[in-house]
Amino acid sequence: MKPASRQAGPHRSSRPSRPETKDVAGLAARKTAVRLLAAVIDAKTPLDALTDGEHGHPQFMELDPRDRALVRAILVTALRYRMTIEKLIARRLDRPLPPNAHALAHVLHVGAAQILFLDIPDSAAVDLAVTHAKSDPRTSRFANLVNAVLRGIARTKERQLASMLANTRDAPGWFVERLQAAYGAKADAILAAHRVEPPVDFTVKSEPQQWAERLGGIVLPTGSVRVGRLAAPVRELPGFTEGAWWVQDTAASFPARLLGPVKGLRVADLCAAPGGKTAQLAYAGAEVTAIDISGSRLKRLSENLSRLGLSAEIVEADLRKYEPPALFDAVLLDAPCSSTGTVRRHPDVPWTKSPADIEKLAALQRSLLDRAMTFVRPGGLVVFSNCSLDPSEGEELIADFLAEKDSTTLDPIVADEMPGLAEFVTPLGTLRTTPAGLPAADPRMAGLDGFFAARLRRR
Incomplete structure (x- = not known):
């Protein structure tokens, strides 16, 4: 591992005073993303349960619809590319994070997911992660580390990301091993597919070609209609109210x-x-x-x-x-x-x-x-x-x-x-x-x- 600057070492601590963060724009969404990522990784809680629109995590439910969508996008991305993000974070450290530094790791993953894969300004992702770190007693002494690691990732992503993706399997070891045992060389193609946001498929009662045109998609050999990106929420699409199709x-x-x-x-x-x-x-x-x-x-x-x-x-x-x-x-x-x-x-x-x-x-x-x-x-x-x-x-x-x-x-x-x-x-x-x-x-x-x-x- 290439050593990073001393300020990026996990045991170098500074203790900045904790600022008032209540009204910092975008911070509540990032804090929620970190909290829910911890629930998935540490407590093995399914993401759908945490982000359910009616019975989701209380912190998630307090957000407005736009921030809920952002939180889910961050979480899906952080999980989809978890091992790639983990390796790029490790490159910025001169020694591993402490084994019990779960909160710090989640702050870094949420910040890195935005920098590497989402259409969010790098500066905003870094600044909000640092502000979050300062506001949490578990991570406040690592605020300088968060700043150094995430700025380093932002600075080098154009050079390092493609290579890291090509040489990383974004899944835990047990999962990769079972795929390889079952599917051999095809396992890597399956893992590559897991990185791609899936389309939406519709089972239509009749006239699939007509519905493909109306929904902006194609007809699959299976007879389903496939849409790459929805033009509106499912309930607002043509055909929903009259029951012409269902998502499947x-x-x-x-x-x-x-x-x-x-x-x-x-x-x-x-x-x-x-x-x-x-x-x-x-x-x-x-x-x-x-x-x-x-x-x-x-x-x-x-x-x-x-x-x-x-x-x-x-x-x-x-x-x-x-x-x-x-x-x-x-x-x-x-x-x-x-x-x-x-x-x-x-x-x-x-x-x-x-x-x-x-x-x-x-x-x-x-x-x-x-x-x-x-x-x-x-x-x-x-x-x-x-x-x-x-x-x-x-x-x-x-x-x-x-x-x-x-x-x-x-x-x-x-x-x-x-x-x-x-x-x-x-x-x-x-x-x-x-x-x-x-x-x-x-x-x-x-x-x-x-x-x-x-x-x-x-x-």
């Missing part, structure tokens, strides 16, 4: 399609909320029973169906205790998982989950699949899916399940079912997507969530 990553639309024609069939959508797959099945003519353990999430599902002019029977229940009044013709189980296939949208996932979490979730999925198979009539289909990239929640789970269950067979997915999307059908007849799929000249229009799906038939 194109990969998330695949599992329901794997049930084939469902018109007139009784279909259970398990772990159904927030309801994208329920809407697909209902629009295709199925008699859908949507089951979820969360009453609040089911309320959102009900609201979504109402807007779309669709209907389903809604049941709040724990699947491990639920007993259907009659067996279903087909069942869709989109099981709760580690969500490692959604890192493009949720860059906190690798930092809030662990291998132990994946193991625990895989066991839950297996128990739910055991139950799901008892809900379907003999000869009926069950599609098991989740948005995890980890084989222990997908390929390995299904292989073990089939090896133990004589009453269940794999109903292989064939390429003809996925026109133009044969790359996602595995040799075993399951479905596997990754964020490195659906390449495009513009990276902002490429990719899709990582999903696994298998179609099973009860004997």
Whole structure:
């Protein structure tokens, strides 16, 4: 590591008097960003929970809408490029930060994220970080360090950033290792996709080309409409009020399609909320029973169906205790998982989950699949899916399940079912997507969530 000037050393302290900061423009947003980054990294709290518009962190809720948007942009960026930022900070230090200097590290990360990746003047990012450091007893003696490190990053970013990005994997070591074990050389393409802000996909009821033109997007080979950057909030877009479409990553639309024609069939959508797959099945003519353990999430599902002019029977229940009044013709189980296939949208996932979490979730999925198979009539289909990239929640789970269950067979997915999307059908007849799929000249229009799906038939 190249030594920096002495004033950038973590143990060189100055104790400036703490200024009045209450009315400093932009400071509240930066303090909130640091507080929430600490909650994600140190307490493993999901970012969506912290920044929820109705039930978010109190400090976040006190901000006006513009500052909330800024805080979320800072956090998503700081998490998306966390290892790159970490290395560039380390270059400015003559020795590592103290192990317990978490607050200081978060101040530096929030400042560096703005300097390196956001359209914010470097001077503003530095000055606000220094003011924040001075105002906090935990960091006040490091205010000069914050100033030196961030000014150094701003001064050298044009020379150093591109090289650092090219030589850094922006994910924790455990996550990189599991991707490499599962996907080999493709792991780096997946990690590269995680750095890119994802597009927004819409499942439309009809006339996808017309809606692509109205929304300013394109029609994907999957039939979804993709928009790189929204012209307005979702609720203000054409077609929202009349229920012409719903937001759904194109990969998330695949599992329901794997049930084939469902018109007139009784279909259970398990772990159904927030309801994208329920809407697909209902629009295709199925008699859908949507089951979820969360009453609040089911309320959102009900609201979504109402807007779309669709209907389903809604049941709040724990699947491990639920007993259907009659067996279903087909069942869709989109099981709760580690969500490692959604890192493009949720860059906190690798930092809030662990291998132990994946193991625990895989066991839950297996128990739910055991139950799901008892809900379907003999000869009926069950599609098991989740948005995890980890084989222990997908390929390995299904292989073990089939090896133990004589009453269940794999109903292989064939390429003809996925026109133009044969790359996602595995040799075993399951479905596997990754964020490195659906390449495009513009990276902002490429990719899709990582999903696994298998179609099973009860004997």
